[in-house]
Amino acid sequence: MQLLLLTGFEPFHGERINSSWEIARQLDGELIGGLQIKSVRVPVGCGKAARRVTGAIVRYRPRAVIGLGEAGGRPCLSLERVAINLADDRGNHARSGDPGVTPVVRGAPDAYFARLPLAAILRELDRKHIPASVSLTAGAYACNALMYSALHHLRRKPGVPVGFIHLPYDARQSPRHRSLPSLPIPIMENAVRIAIAVIGRSLA
Amino acid sequence: MQLLLLTGFEPFHGERINSSWEIARQLDGELIGGLQIKSVRVPVGCGKAARRVTGAIVRYRPRAVIGLGEAGGRPCLSLERVAINLADDRGNHARSGDPGVTPVVRGAPDAYFARLPLAAILRELDRKHIPASVSLTAGAYACNALMYSALHHLRRKPGVPVGFIHLPYDARQSPRHRSLPSLPIPIMENAVRIAIAVIGRSLA
Amino acid sequence: MQLLLLTGFEPFHGERINSSWEIARQLDGELIGGLQIKSVRVPVGCGKAARRVTGAIVRYRPRAVIGLGEAGGRPCLSLERVAINLADDRGNHARSGDPGVTPVVRGAPDAYFARLPLAAILRELDRKHIPASVSLTAGAYACNALMYSALHHLRRKPGVPVGFIHLPYDARQSPRHRSLPSLPIPIMENAVRIAIAVIGRSLA
Amino acid sequence: MQLLLLTGFEPFHGERINSSWEIARQLDGELIGGLQIKSVRVPVGCGKAARRVTGAIVRYRPRAVIGLGEAGGRPCLSLERVAINLADDRGNHARSGDPGVTPVVRGAPDAYFARLPLAAILRELDRKHIPASVSLTAGAYACNALMYSALHHLRRKPGVPVGFIHLPYDARQSPRHRSLPSLPIPIMENAVRIAIAVIGRSLA
Numbered sequence: 001m002q003l004l005l006l007t008g009f010e011p012f013h014g015e016r017i018n019s020s021w022e023i024a025r026q027l028d029g030e031l032i033g034g035l036q037i038k039s040v041r042v043p044v045g046c047g048k049a050a051r052r053v054t055g056a057i058v059r060y061r062p063r064a065v066i067g068l069g070e071a072g073g074r075p076c077l078s079l080e081r082v083a084i085n086l087a088d089d090r091g092n093h094a095r096s097g098d099p100g101v102t103p104v105v106r107g108a109p110d111a112y113f114a115r116l117p118l119a120a121i122l123r124e125l126d127r128k129h130i131p132a133s134v135s136l137t138a139g140a141y142a143c144n145a146l147m148y149s150a151l152h153h154l155r156r157k158p159g160v161p162v163g164f165i166h167l168p169y170d171a172r173q174s175p176r177h178r179s180l181p182s183l184p185i186p187i188m189e190n191a192v193r194i195a196i197a198v199i200g201r202s203l204a
Numbered sequence: 205m206q207l208l209l210l211t212g213f214e215p216f217h218g219e220r221i222n223s224s225w226e227i228a229r230q231l232d233g234e235l236i237g238g239l240q241i242k243s244v245r246v247p248v249g250c251g252k253a254a255r256r257v258t259g260a261i262v263r264y265r266p267r268a269v270i271g272l273g274e275a276g277g278r279p280c281l282s283l284e285r286v287a288i289n290l291a292d293d294r295g296n297h298a299r300s301g302d303p304g305v306t307p308v309v310r311g312a313p314d315a316y317f318a319r320l321p322l323a324a325i326l327r328e329l330d331r332k333h334i335p336a337s338v339s340l341t342a343g344a345y346a347c348n349a350l351m352y353s354a355l356h357h358l359r360r361k362p363g364v365p366v367g368f369i370h371l372p373y374d375a376r377q378s379p380r381h382r383s384l385p386s387l388p389i390p391i392m393e394n395a396v397r398i399a400i401a402v403i404g405r406s407l408a
Numbered sequence: 409m410q411l412l413l414l415t416g417f418e419p420f421h422g423e424r425i426n427s428s429w430e431i432a433r434q435l436d437g438e439l440i441g442g443l444q445i446k447s448v449r450v451p452v453g454c455g456k457a458a459r460r461v462t463g464a465i466v467r468y469r470p471r472a473v474i475g476l477g478e479a480g481g482r483p484c485l486s487l488e489r490v491a492i493n494l495a496d497d498r499g500n501h502a503r504s505g506d507p508g509v510t511p512v513v514r515g516a517p518d519a520y521f522a523r524l525p526l527a528a529i530l531r532e533l534d535r536k537h538i539p540a541s542v543s544l545t546a547g548a549y550a551c552n553a554l555m556y557s558a559l560h561h562l563r564r565k566p567g568v569p570v571g572f573i574h575l576p577y578d579a580r581q582s583p584r585h586r587s588l589p590s591l592p593i594p595i596m597e598n599a600v601r602i603a604i605a606v607i608g609r610s611l612a
Numbered sequence: 613m614q615l616l617l618l619t620g621f622e623p624f625h626g627e628r629i630n631s632s633w634e635i636a637r638q639l640d641g642e643l644i645g646g647l648q649i650k651s652v653r654v655p656v657g658c659g660k661a662a663r664r665v666t667g668a669i670v671r672y673r674p675r676a677v678i679g680l681g682e683a684g685g686r687p688c689l690s691l692e693r694v695a696i697n698l699a700d701d702r703g704n705h706a707r708s709g710d711p712g713v714t715p716v717v718r719g720a721p722d723a724y725f726a727r728l729p730l731a732a733i734l735r736e737l738d739r740k741h742i743p744a745s746v747s748l749t750a751g752a753y754a755c756n757a758l759m760y761s762a763l764h765h766l767r768r769k770p771g772v773p774v775g776f777i778h779l780p781y782d783a784r785q786s787p788r789h790r791s792l793p794s795l796p797i798p799i800m801e802n803a804v805r806i807a808i809a810v811i812g813r814s815l816a
Contacts, residue, residue, distance in 0.1 A: 075279070075385040076378065082723060084694055084748070111694060111723030129375040129389070133382035136696070137749040168385075171333040174280065178337035181279040181372075181385030185333070286492055286519060288544070315490060315519030340492070341545040483687070483793040484786065537783040537797070541790035576793075579741040582688065586745035589687040589780075589793035593741070 002203075004035040004196060005062035007053055007146065009069055012044040019170035020068035023189045032193055033200020035063060042067075042146060046087035049142040050104055050149035057153055064161040064199050065150050066116075068192065069143035071166035072173070075181045076131035077191050078166035079118050080138040083148035084111045088140040104148045112151035116163035117202045121195045130191045131183070138164055161199050165192065206407075208239040208400060209266035211257055211350065213273055216248040223374035224272035227393045236397055237404020239267060246271075246350060250291035253346040254308055254353035261357055268365040268403050269354050270320075272396065273347035275370035276377070279385045280335035281395050282370035283322050284342040287352035288315045292344040308352045316355035320367035325402045334395045335387070342368055365403050369396065410611075412443040412604060413470035415461055415554065417477055420452040427578035428476035431597045440601055441608020443471060450475075450554060454495035457550040458512055458557035465561055472569040472607050473558050474524075476600065477551035479574035480581070483589045484539035485599050486574035487526050488546040491556035492519045496548040512556045520559035524571035525610045529603045538599045539591070546572055569607050573600065614815075616647040616808060617674035619665055619758065621681055624656040631782035632680035635801045644805055645812020647675060654679075654758060658699035661754040662716055662761035669765055676773040676811050677762050678728075680804065681755035683778035684785070687793045688743035689803050690778035691730050692750040695760035696723045700752040716760045724763035728775035733810045742803045743795070750776055773811050777804065 008024030011017055021041050028039035040056045042049050057065065071078060085103045118134055125132040138144040147164035154160050169182035212228030215221055225245050232243035244260045246253050261269065275282060289307045322338055329336040342348040351368040358364050373386035416432030419425055429449050436447035448464045450457050465473065479486060493511045526542050533540040546552040555572040562568050577590035620636030623629055633653050640651035652668045654661050669677065683690060697715045730746055737744040750756040759776035766772050781794035 075383060081698070082696055084723065084725075086693070086725075109721055109723075110725045111696065111721075113696075113698075113722045126379050129378075131375045131378040131386040131388075133378075136752060140748060171335045174333075174335040174337075175330045179279060182335040183387070184335075184391060187388060187391070285494070288490055288519065288521075290489070290521075313517055313519075314521045315492065315517075317492075317494075317518045340548060344544060483791060534787050537786075539783045539786040539794040539796075541786075579743045582741075582743040582745075583738045587687060590743040591795070592743075592799060595796060595799070 001036045002034065002063035003038045003060050004064045004066065004199070005056055005060055006037050006039045007042045007056070007067045008039065009042050009044055009142065015173065018070055019167050019185055019188065020070055022185060023192055024068055026189055027192065033197040034204060035196060035200045037196070038062065044142050046089050046104060046142055046145035049146040053146045053150050054153045057150065063203065065154070066196065067143065067146045067150065067164040069164065069166055070169070071139070071143070072169045072177060073180050074166055074168045076133055076168060076183070077125070077188065078133060078135035079116070079121060080114055080135050080147060080164040080166060081118065082111050082113050082136060083138055083144050083151055083164070084140065085109060085148060086140045087145050104145045105152050108152050112148060112155070114163040115151070115158065116161050117198055120202065121198045124194050124198050125191055128194060130187060130194070132191065135166060138166065161202070165195060205240045206238065206267035207242045207264050208268045208270065208403070209260055209264055210241050210243045211246045211260070211271045212243065213246050213248050213346065219377065222274055223371050223389055223392065224274050226389060227396055228272055230393055231396065237401040238408060239400060239404045241400070242266065248346050250293050250308060250346055250349035253350040257350045257354050258357045261354060267407065269358070270400065271347065271350045271354065271368040273368065273370055275343070275347070276373045276381060277384050278370055278372045280337055280372060281329070281392065282337060282339035283320065283325060284318055284339050284351060284368040284370060285322065286315050286317050286340060287342055287348050287355055287368070288344065289313060289352060290344045291349050308349045309356050312356050316352060316359070318367040319355065319362065320365050321402055321406045324406065325399045328398050328402050329395055332398060334391060334398070336395065339370060342370065365406070369399065409444045410442065410471035411446045411468050412472045412474065412607070413464055413468055414445050414447045415450045415464070415475045416447065417450050417452050417550065423581065425578070425580070426478055427575050427593055427596065428478050430593060431600055432476055434597055435600065441605040442612060443604060443608045445604070446470065452550050454497050454512065454550055454553035457554040461554045461558050462561045465558065470568070471611065473562070474604065475551065475554045475558065475572040477572065477574055479547070479551070480577045480585060481588050482574055482576045484541055484576060485533070485596065486541060486543035487524065487529060488522055488543050488555060488572040488574060489526065490519050490521050490544060491546055491552050491559055491572070492548065493517060493556060494548045495553050512553045513560050516560050520556060520563070522571040523559065523566065524569050525606055528610065529606045532602050532606050533599055536602060538595060538602070540599065543574060546574065569610070573603065613648045614646065614675035615650045615672050616676045616678065616811070617668055617672055618649050618651045619654045619668070619679045620651065621654050621656050621754065627785065630682055631779050631797055631800065632682055634797060635804055636680055638801055639804065645809040646816060647808060647812045649808070650674065656754050658701050658716065658754055658757035661758040665758045665762050666765045669762060675815065677766070678808065679755065679758045679762065679776040681776065681778055683751070683755070684781045684789060685792050686778055686780045688745055688780060688795070689737070689800065690745060690747035691728065691733060692726055692747050692759060692776040692778060693730065694723050694725050694748060695750055695756050695763055695776065696752065697721060697760060698752045699757050716757045717764050720764050724760060724767070726775040727763070727770065728773050729810055729814045732814065733807045736806050736810050737803055740806060742799060742806070744803065747778060750778065773814070777807065
């Protein structure tokens with residue numbers, strides 16, 4: 001059985017839940033598009049997230065890798081297009097030009113494009129009426145570091161799909177963020193299933 | 205049987221559908237919280253919308269009135285708090301201080317507050333994990349004109365709940381508005397049912 | 409000499425400055441469009457702000473009243489069109505339908521429109537290339553309470569212009585709010601001078 | 613005399629002016645921080661912009677390169693951190709995962725980081741109270757293609773600073789985009805002078 005490694009983050013910033021892990025956990029063990037889901041929980045922080053995902057890749061030798069992460073404020077599911085070699089642990093994207101900023105992997109390329117069939121995933125999400133878009137930035141914090149380090153680690157295995165999906169706020173968080181968009185968890189969980197099915201089909 | 209008048213708008217701005225009417229039509233005839241839904245389709249335009257809703261109130265003598273309308277770009281369902289006596293048929297809210305702007309009803313008060321149990325509705329939507337908020341402006345176009353004229357027409361019947369709910373983009377419109385939030389129609393339809401049930405309970 | 413009462417707020421929310429008072433103080437004593445500016449500093453809070461502005465109106469008997477206030481996140485100067493009879497001291501507009509919410513003035517109308525030549529002011533700001541728009545909500549907190557209570561207090565003197573201008577973040581606050589718009593103080597100060605000149609001309 | 617190549621774009625999308633070229637033209641020939649400005653007007657379109665900037669680099673052999681471009685809707689000046697090898701001539705960032713999308717330079721790296729003293733520039737803009745931030749995406753259209761191709765062309769000359777600054781709407785465009793932030797041209801022009809002075813100082 002081929003595995004798809006699916007990562008989700010621990011709650012942070014005082015939130016009690018992190019929808020990325022709720023969804024990953026929910027899908028753990030499911031068989032979707034010929035891929036068995038292996039879900040792994042990842043700590044928040046650039047270095048820790050990078051180490052956990054590369055460790056899981058070494059251990060599980062997955063056929064595909066998808067990271068999930070929250071991006072509160074985004075209007076819909078974001079299929080990330082690119083990960084950059086920039087690890088800003090203060091989570092302050094606006095100042096990521098500062099000297100204190102360090103690379104995710106020293107000496108490695110400035111960025112890697114996602115290796116997912118983004119257009120096909122987007123088309124399928126559109127068909128199912130699930131709000132989604134392709135995003136040109138995964139930020140410069142733990143989500144980006146996880147995506148970058150997975151892509152870097154698997155850079156010599158271009159046949160392994162690797163990518164990242166950012167989730168908007170979960171509707172249960174809406175009461176604390178009423179001026180920002182959110183989506184119900186079941187909609188987002190379904191979207192991740194659809195994305196995995198498209199990836200599975202592309203590997204068949 | 206007591207009626208709840210539920211209005212939705214015709215498609216406009218080149219859109220093929222208007223989710224407000226899709227939802228209203230879907231609920232037409234349903235019995236929710238002891239109220240039977242009577243759905244009415246309303247033309248877009250301040251004067252036309254105002255005349256249609258007051259005509260429907262005269263004809264159906266509803267026990268409660270809820271208007272639905274699209275507000276593309278809003279992050280979630282908006283329970284409108286206030287309607288103002290300003291009819292800007294150019295739909296250009298930004299210039300609604302211009303001399304060309306006319307009142308919805310000449311000589312009438314500057315504004316009316318919604319007469320809905322907003323806090324109870326919001327609480328129930330929160331409990332069901334449906335993203336919603338209370339909004340302080342319904343704009344100055346047809347949605348506001350409809351809400352204002354219904355509140356004005358029923359100003360001497362304070363026991364009749366009257367209000368307006370703005371809907372974000374429907375997820376089927378998402379491909380044309382990817383940078384803006386949207387929600388699947390079934391979620392929004394369910395939200396309207398919940399709101400009506402709360403209103404029905406408040407009348408019991 | 410005819411006075412124009414110009415109010416600005418004290419700093420709050422841990423900010424060291426409040427651009428509304430910085431600008432009001434800067435203009436204090438100036439003669440613009442035949443009106444002498446009398447600037448008054450106002451505490452933040454619905455009741456306190458309402459009492460301070462009505463007290464200043466009683467004391468100075470101004471020929472016109474303009475309130476200034478910060479609205480961090482707004483894209484440009486906002487000429488407020490309407491003040492509503494809703495005082496939400498938790499500053500939580502999103503929940504202002506809650507039962508805890510009280511009116512600014514008990515038994516008074518739901519709202520008052522601003523009494524300023526908004527279109528003429530906007531035209532003049534456009535001509536001078538200063539970003540501005542007409543806004544349909546002044547919120548439900550201290551700014552709105554101040555505007556509402558001034559309009560209510562002067563409701564029998566329709567010849568006295570009364571209004572409110574919301575300011576975006578001041579550019580000095582930009583480093584703490586980099587994802588939000590801001591404008592340099594001198595631009596906003598100049599915008600207020602222009603608005604006052606238009607008001608003065610409309611009274612001549 | 614050492615030259616700094618400063619590019620601005622032609623007007624497009626039916627706009628009569630493009631503030632990026634207005635500013636570049638204004639600075640043409642000025643001596644700032646020991647660098648003489650050589651301004652070049654660039655056509656809109658990925659391929660055309662890429663060819664024009666590399667042509668200008670070949671011809672003028674500049675000591676530094678800065679591209680300017682409009683990004684209507686951005687809240688302030690954006691110092692771009694990264695350019696990606698993705699040329700989406702439909703300007704539809706949301707679908708840039710589509711198969712129709714082509715690289716800026718075939719076979720070249722996925723991205724290049726800007727080579728500007730971003731933190732020092734940001735600090736100086738903060739000190740002068742000019743709203744600015746570091747951005748993690750320059751989009752996937754002509755601005756990004758220009759930035760990418762300049763960085764790629766000069767990849768073996770790491771001592772040559774190369775970067776891109778996105779400008780928000782110019783305040784003269786504000787009347788057509790009232791719900792979006794804008795800044796007066798002189799503020800933005802001054803910001804570009806400040807950035808160039810910091811670059812000049814870093815080369816001294």
